[in-house]
Amino acid sequence: MTALAFDDFGTLALPTPDVAEVREAYAALHARLNRASGDEAVAVVADWDTLRKRLESWSSLVHIRFSQDTRNDAYKAAREHCDEIAPKFTDLETTFKKAVLAHPSRPALEARFGRFVFDLWACDATTFDPAIEADLVEESKLGSEYVALLSAAEFTVGGETVNMSGLSKFAESADRNLRYEAAAVRWRWFADNAEALDRIYDRLVHLRTGMARKLGFESYTELGYRRMRRTDYGAADVARFREAVLADVVPLAGALRKAQERTLGVDRLMFWDEPVQDPAGNPKPAGGHDDLVAAATTMFDGMGPDLAAFFRLMVARGLLDLKNRSGKAGGGYCSGIAEAGVPFIFANFNGTMGDVEVFTHECGHAFQYYMSRNNTPSDLCWPTYEAAEIHSMSLEFLTWPSMELFFGADAERFRRTHLTKAVLFCPYGTAVDHFQHLVYAEPDATPAERNAMWRRVETQYLPTRNYGDLPHAGAGGVWQQQRHIYLSPFYYIDYVLAQTCALQFWAWSQSARAEALAAYESLCAVGGAKPFSGLVTHAGLRSPFAPGCLADAVTRARTVLGA
Ligand code: ZN
Numbered sequence: 001m002t003a004l005a006f007d008d009f010g011t012l013a014l015p016t017p018d019v020a021e022v023r024e025a026y027a028a029l030h031a032r033l034n035r036a037s038g039d040e041a042v043a044v045v046a047d048w049d050t051l052r053k054r055l056e057s058w059s060s061l062v063h064i065r066f067s068q069d070t071r072n073d074a075y076k077a078a079r080e081h082c083d084e085i086a087p088k089f090t091d092l093e094t095t096f097k098k099a100v101l102a103h104p105s106r107p108a109l110e111a112r113f114g115r116f117v118f119d120l121w122a123c124d125a126t127t128f129d130p131a132i133e134a135d136l137v138e139e140s141k142l143g144s145e146y147v148a149l150l151s152a153a154e155f156t157v158g159g160e161t162v163n164m165s166g167l168s169k170f171a172e173s174a175d176r177n178l179r180y181e182a183a184a185v186r187w188r189w190f191a192d193n194a195e196a197l198d199r200i201y202d203r204l205v206h207l208r209t210g211m212a213r214k215l216g217f218e219s220y221t222e223l224g225y226r227r228m229r230r231t232d233y234g235a236a237d238v239a240r241f242r243e244a245v246l247a248d249v250v251p252l253a254g255a256l257r258k259a260q261e262r263t264l265g266v267d268r269l270m271f272w273d274e275p276v277q278d279p280a281g282n283p284k285p286a287g288g289h290d291d292l293v294a295a296a297t298t299m300f301d302g303m304g305p306d307l308a309a310f311f312r313l314m315v316a317r318g319l320l321d322l323k324n325r326s327g328k329a330g331g332g333y334c335s336g337i338a339e340a341g342v343p344f345i346f347a348n349f350n351g352t353m354g355d356v357e358v359f360t361h362e363c364g365h366a367f368q369y370y371m372s373r374n375n376t377p378s379d380l381c382w383p384t385y386e387a388a389e390i391h392s393m394s395l396e397f398l399t400w401p402s403m404e405l406f407f408g409a410d411a412e413r414f415r416r417t418h419l420t421k422a423v424l425f426c427p428y429g430t431a432v433d434h435f436q437h438l439v440y441a442e443p444d445a446t447p448a449e450r451n452a453m454w455r456r457v458e459t460q461y462l463p464t465r466n467y468g469d470l471p472h473a474g475a476g477g478v479w480q481q482q483r484h485i486y487l488s489p490f491y492y493i494d495y496v497l498a499q500t501c502a503l504q505f506w507a508w509s510q511s512a513r514a515e516a517l518a519a520y521e522s523l524c525a526v527g528g529a530k531p532f533s534g535l536v537t538h539a540g541l542r543s544p545f546a547p548g549c550l551a552d553a554v555t556r557a558r559t560v561l562g563a
Contacts, residue, residue, distance in 0.1 A: 003050070003053075003054075003339050003340075004057065004337065004339035004340040005340065006317070006340060007317065008317065008318045009317055009318040009319050009337075009342075009344065010318045012061065012337070013061075014057055014058045014061050014339075015058070016058065016078070016081070017054070017055055017058055017085075017089075019085055019088055022051075022055065022088075022089065022092065023092065025051055026051075026092045026095075026096060029044060029047065029048050029051070029096065030096065030099060032044045032047075033045075033096075033099055033100070033103065034099075036105065037104065037105045037108075038105055038108050039108070041103060041105040041108060041109055042105075042108060042109060042112045042113075045100060045109060045113065045377065046376065046377075048096060049376060049377045049378055052093065052338075052377075052378060053338040053339050053378050054339055055089055056338045056339075056378070057337045057338050057339040057340070058082075059082055059086065060335050060336060060337055060338070060344075061337060062075075062078045062079055062081075062082040063079065063082070063335070064335055064344060064346065065078065065079075066078070066079040066144075066329070067147075067328065067329035067333075067346060068321055068328060068329075068346070069327050069328065070147065070148050070151045070152075070327055070328070070329050071327040072327075079144060080141070080144075083137055083140035083141060083144070084137055086136070086137075086140070087128075087132075087133040087134075087136040087137060088133070090128050090136070091128065091130050091133065093124075094124060094125060094128045097121040097124055097125055098125050100121065101118060101121055101122060101125065106118070113376065113377055113380075114380070114529060116231075116380070116529065116530055116531060116534075117377055117379050117380055119231045119531070120229055120231065120379050121379075123226050123229050123231055124229070126215065126226055127215065127223060127226045127227050128215075129214065129215055131214045131215075132211045132214050132215065135207050135210060135211045135214075136211075138203075138207055139204065139207055139208070139211075142200050142203055142204050142207070142486075143204075143486060143487045145200055146197075146200050146483070146486045146487065147329050147330075147483070147487070149193065149196060149197070149200075150164055150330055150483070151163070151164075151327065151328065151329050151330060153189050153193075154326075155167055155182075155185045155186065155189065156185070157170050157178070157181050157182050157185050158170055158173075158178055158181065158182075163324070163326055163328075163330070164186075164330050165324045165328075165330050165331075165348035165350050166324060166350055167182050167185070167186055168275075168350050168352050168354060169350050169351050169352050170182035171183065171186075171272070171275050172275050172276055172281060172282045172352050172353070172354075173276075173281055174276070174279065174280055174281030175281075176266070176272075176273070179272040179273065179275070179276065180270075180272045182272070183271060183272035183470055183473075184470065184471075186481075187470045187471050187472050187473045187477075188471055188472075190472045190473070190477055190480055190481065191471040191472035191477070194447075194472060194477060194480070197477075197480045198447035198450075200486065201447075201450070201480070201485070201486060202447060204486060205220075205439060205440065205443050206443060208220040208223070208224070208440070208489065209440065209443040211223065212224075219440050219441060219443070220440040220443070220489070221235060221437060221440045221441070221490075222235075224436075224440065224489045224490040225490060227489075227490075228384065228385060228490055228491060228494075229384050230384065230386075230532075231384075231531050232531040232532055232533045232534075233532070233533070233545060235437070237545050238433065238493055239437075240545070241430075241493070241496075241497070241544060241545060241550070242430050242433065242434055242493075244549075244550045244551070245426055245427060245430040245461070245496065245550065246430075246460065246461070247551075248550050248551040248554060249423065249426045249427055249550065249554055250427050250460075250461060250463070252423060252554055252558055252563060253423060253424050253426070253427050253462075253464075254463065254464055255563045256420055256423060256424060256561065256563050257269055257274075257424075257464045258464075259561075259562075259563060260273070260274075260277060260420075261273075263277070263278065263279065264276065264278075264279055265279060268466060269464065269466065270466050270467075270468050271465060271466060271467045271468065271470060271473065272468075272470075274465075277416070277417040277420055277421070278413060278417065280413075282352065282353045282417055283353050283407050283410035283411075283413045283414045283417065284351060284352060284353060284407075284410075285351075285353065285355055285356050285406045285407060286406065286407065286408050288349075288351075289322055289323050289349055292322075292349070292355065292356070292359065292406065293315060293320070293322075295402075295405040295406050296311060296359065296363070297311060297312065297315065298402075298405055299399060299402035299405055300312075300363075302402065303398075303399075303402075303517070304517070304521070306367075306371065306521060307367060307521075310366070310367050310370045310371075311363070313342070313370070314343070314345065314363075314366065317342065319342055319343065319344045319345065319366075320344075320345050321344075321345070321346050321347070322345070322346075322347045322348075322349050322355075322359065323348075323349055324348035324349055324350050328348060329346075330348060330483070331346075331348070331483060332345075332346055332347035332348065332358040332359075332361070332362050333345075333346050333362065334346070334362045334365035334366045334369070334392075336366075336369050336373075336381075336382075338378055338381070341370075341373035341374065342370070342373075343365070343366035343367075343369040343370055344366075345359075345362040345363065345365075345366050346362075347359060347362060353407075353414055353417065353418075356403070356406050356407075356414070357396055357418065357421075360395050360396045360399045361392040361393065361395065361396050362392065363392075363395055364391040364392035364393070364394060364395030364396065365388060365391055365392045367391070367395065367524055368382075368383075368388065368391035368392075368523075368524040368527060369381060369382060369527070371521070371524040371525040371527065372524065372525055372526065372527020372528065372529070373527075375527045375528065375529055379528065380527055380528045380529045381527050381528060382527065382528050383527060383528035383530075383532070383535060384528065384531070384532055385491055385494040386493070386494035386497040386498055386532050387498070387528070387531075387532045387535045387536075388494075388498075388528075389494050389495050389497075389498030389499075389502075390498045390501040390502060390505075390523070390535070390536075390539070390541075391520075391523065391524055392498075393422075393495070393498050393499055393501075393502035394498075394501065394502040394505040394506075394520055395520070396418065396422075396502070397418075397422075397502055397503075397505055397506035397509065398505065398509055398516065398517060398520060400415055400418075400506075400509075401513075403415060416561070419506075419557055419560065419561060420561060422499055422502070422503065422557070423554055423557050423558075423561070425495070425496075425499060426496050426499055426500075426550075426554075427461040427462055428461065428462060429492055429493065429495045429496040429499070430461055430493065430496050431454075431457045431458060431460070431461035431462060432479070432482055432484070432485065432492040433490070433492045433493035433496070434457045434460075434461070435453055435454055435457045435479055435485070436485060436489060436490055436492070438453040438456070438457070439453060440489075450476075450479075451475055451476030451477055452476060453476075454476040454477075454478065454479045455475075455476040458476075458478070496544075497532075497544045500544035500549060500550050500553045501536060501539070501541050501544065503553040503554065503556070503557060504541045504542065504553055505519075505520060505539075505541070506556075506557075507553075507556045510556075519539050519540050520539070522538070522539070523535060523538060523539040526538055533545075
């Protein structure tokens with residue numbers, strides 16, 4: 001049931017919670033919980049969830065508004081205030097979780113809410129202590145500083161002035177000189193800002209390591225995994241998965257890069273050639289923002305009643321912000337307003353094929369949330385990230401038959417490019433993960449040593465890469481453009497694990513589309529009610545950690561791509 005209703009997201013405003021009032025609400029909940037047993041204990045946990053949803057909705061909205069206009073002083077101030085008080089709410093929440101975990105009526109609570117949410121709360125109970133409150137505030141501030149720095153970047157290329165998102169269309173141009181120019185200005189900017197980027201990251205690494213030690217962990221890696229709420233696999237499983245990527249995907253990626261070099265007709269594939277799979281440049285969606293939304297409406301209408309209703313709701317309530325404009329934060333994401341039970345999609349359309357990829361990706365997240373929005377407690381609405389990315393990356397493939405709506409005669413070229421990129425992504429994604437393991441194992445490394453770590457993983461996972469004379473990039477600075485490394489440590493292997501599942505959905509949909517789509521929708525409806533392995537099993541897929549799974553997942557792609 002939802003407590004909040006609104007017609008237009010653009011005008012939605014939520015009251016800033018008062019810390020003292022929230023404290024009182026928690027004191028009342030504790031008093032009730034202490035006396036409660038059986039059904040009353042269940043009712044107290046449900047009321048606590050209502051309070052959390054209110055606080056979460058406000059926090060989500062504050063973060064969304066800031067990303068919509070990072071230069072708006074009121075949004076910036078609200079975001080800063082939110083970052084200041086968020087750890088106080090986390091403290092109250094964690095204390096309450098501990099009380100619920102230790103409650104004598106736990107069997108009744110588990111019977112009502114399921115066992116898994118208790119595993120999540122047990123995980124959360126180890127990742128927070130009031131001793132790290134100030135560190136968390138500083139961590140958020142450094143994250144905002146990184147976002148603001150990148151959002152403010154401006155480039156002149158091909159006679160146009162663009163921001164970081166706007167550079168992509170030049171990076172994917174059929175004109176090699178323009179591609180080079182886009183890469184040159186981009187990496188010149190990163191070189192010019194290297195000192196600030198190094199300072200922010202160095203502080204983040206020390207801060208995170210300090211938090212881990214205060215909480216009794218040896219390094220940030222253990223804490224990072226717990227903050228990601230990974231309850232059913234650990235660093236050793238991920239290390240084994242990385243070995244599978246090296247053995248099963250890196251050689252295939254090398255063959256695809258060789259084929260790309262031949263297709264593009266270049267003597268040697270350079271870093272600035274990598275984004276383009278075709279001498280004609282990557283296919284571009286026909287028309288602008290409104291055409292894309294209209295095409296998406298037609299597409300989802302044709303994919304069944306739930307997907308149709310979902311997308312019509314997104315359009316009707318203004319839950320899409322897709323246009324690129326100056327001052328807007330980069331990237332794309334899906335968030336939600338828990339109290340209203342609605343998702344929100346943020347993107348930066350720039351006229352490239354990526355617009356469609358990001359859009360179908362974020363729609364996957366949003367549709368999953370829409371389907372599981374009534375899960376209780378609200379911890380079970382969103383799954384953990386590696387599972388959440390199955391919903392998004394699989395929808396990118398499940399929408400393939402509708403790509404004519406976006407690309408017309410270029411749809412087949414889009415599908416081939418998309419599949420190629422999906423395979424090529426795996427080594428890159430794994431490199432980003434491996435790099436972070438190295439970084440947090442040696443937190444006192446210098447910025448130059450961190451760049452050397454990146455060079456080392458690049459040599460392993462991306463051995464064909466050639467940066468030519470690009471400043472900074474060739475010296476190991478490329479990781480600095482990957483926002484997850486700054487903002488969401490260890491959130492990256494998730495994409496590779498999920499891609500392994502998405503490729504299974506892709507293969508499945510090729511032979512039995514209706515069955516694959518039904519399994520997909522059923523997976524979305526479960527939301528986050530199970531851990532990763534449970535969701536994978538529920539969907540009828542094989543676990544990426546199972547021996548041979550990744551190799552099988554890429555074999556069909558290899559055949560289709562003729563590599
Ligand atoms: Zn995603």
